[in-house]
Amino acid sequence: MTEVQTYPTIDEAARAMARGAAYMGGGTIVMREVNAGTAAPVLVRTDDPTLRQLRAQGDTVSLGAGVTMAQILAEPQLDFLHPVARRVGGPQVRNMGTVGGNLFAAHPYGDFAVALLALGARVQLAGTSGARPVEDVLRDRARQVGLVAAIEVPRPRHGSFGFTKVSRVKPKGVSILSIAVLAPQTGGTLRGVRVALGGMGSGPLRSAAVERALDGQRLDRTTLEKAQSVASDGLQPPTDALASAWYRSEVVGVHLRRLLQSMESS
Ligand SMILES: Cc1cc2nc3c(=O)[nH]c(=O)nc-3n(C[C@H](O)[C@H](O)[C@H](O)COP(=O)(O)OP(=O)(O)OC[C@H]3O[C@@H](n4cnc5c(N)ncnc54)[C@H](O)[C@@H]3O)c2cc1C
Structure with a gap:
């Protein structure tokens, strides 16, 4: 039996994770675990709108961890990410699957994480200051790294x-x-x-x-x-x-x- 707790803010959800709960983003992977009976006993999620925020202008774009592949495809200024987001699953998966969840998606998933790694993205974790290189999060992801709040992605030069x-x-x-x-x-x-x-x-x-x-x-x-x-x-x-x-x-x-x-x- 899995219990799902919903918190109004990222910080409260992060504190619940620190007490041992697992996070559920779009749930495209986690819900399969729930159905298979292999999910963590307590799942947390948050309705905090900052998790869905997307800043597409400037030399560094910012993607809230709850931004979906479909949101990326709807933003013309993120065109350099479109070939990646378009290749993640089918329409239903892209409507639910998030960039935060993709960082933790085990093989054969994680296509978006591969792109973030090449782009030199940095990851902001809830409750911490500064951002960590995405390679650190990918290296440590089997252990509990905490709640990913946002991902900063340097905009590549055209054609690079x-x-x-x-x-x-x-x-x-x-x-x-x-x-x-x-x-x-x-x-x-x-x-x-x-x-x-x-x-x-x-x-x-x-x-x-x-x-x-x-x-x-x-x-x-x-x-x-x-x-x-x-x-x-x-x-x-x-x-x-x-x-x-x-x-x-x-x-x-x-x-x-x-x-x-x-x-x-x-
Ligand atoms: C039919 C199908 C096809 C798919 N095809 C592809 C594909 O082609 N390419 C691909 O890359 N993936 C694919 N996936 C996998 C998945 O849909 C994507 O990887 C998606 O981006 C995962 O995001 P999510 O929000 O649904 O993750 P969830 O299922 O919510 O979570 C996945 C993992 O990430 C953790 N997590 C989620 N968000 C956070 C956060 N903010 N902070 C910390 N931990 C977090 C969860 O605790 C969990 O361990 C597919 C899945 C299905 C069911």
Whole structure:
């Protein structure tokens, strides 16, 4: 039996979590756990409107953790996130599924978290000052990190961000793998590259090998070949019902190269 407690403010919900309750956002994952009888005994939620707030202007956009994929798709100024939000589930899932929940969604979910990782997003936790790098939250998410209040996302320069998702069922199948790349260029040279992968480990991760292959280079054929050849270096992708570890390692470089080529020509 699961009890659901609803609080009027984020802070009260966060305090309830500190006492051991689990949080429910849009519930697209949690409600399945409730139905399966595996959910935490106490779930908390909040009607606090700040959780649904979205600031889309400026160099850094701010997404309340309760912002849904559908809200993102309805905001023209968040167009750089549209290719990502559009690939999360079908319409019903996008109407309910939140950006906060996506940070905690286990493989094969978490496509939006992969994009946030490449974009260098920062996460604000309720009751704390300052924001933490999203990689810290992804690393610690199996432990209780607290209630995510909002996510700050640096707006990428036009054409410098790309996302692709590989799935068996289109358009709304879950990921075999997903790839997000931030590749800003200064005078034709790549600087500050961030490459994030989903489906290539237990959760979203950055590929140090690909970042090294790209950073400081021109996006030419030699660089593309190098990036492709090191794409699975040091990674241990899972084998599951969607694909084997071997398959993921074989194709990740091909899809990475295609994504980089599409950005080169955008
Ligand atoms: C049919 C179907 C298809 C799907 N397809 C995709 C897909 O293609 N890609 C994809 O990435 N995901 C997919 N999902 C998974 C899920 O819908 C998304 O990941 C969604 O973004 C999760 O958000 P939510 O608000 O519903 O999370 P919830 O179910 O509410 O919560 C999920 C987890 O996150 C925690 N959580 C939620 N919000 C917060 C917060 N603010 N602070 C701290 N912890 C929090 C919860 O405690 C829970 O552990 C799919 C799900 C279904 C049912």
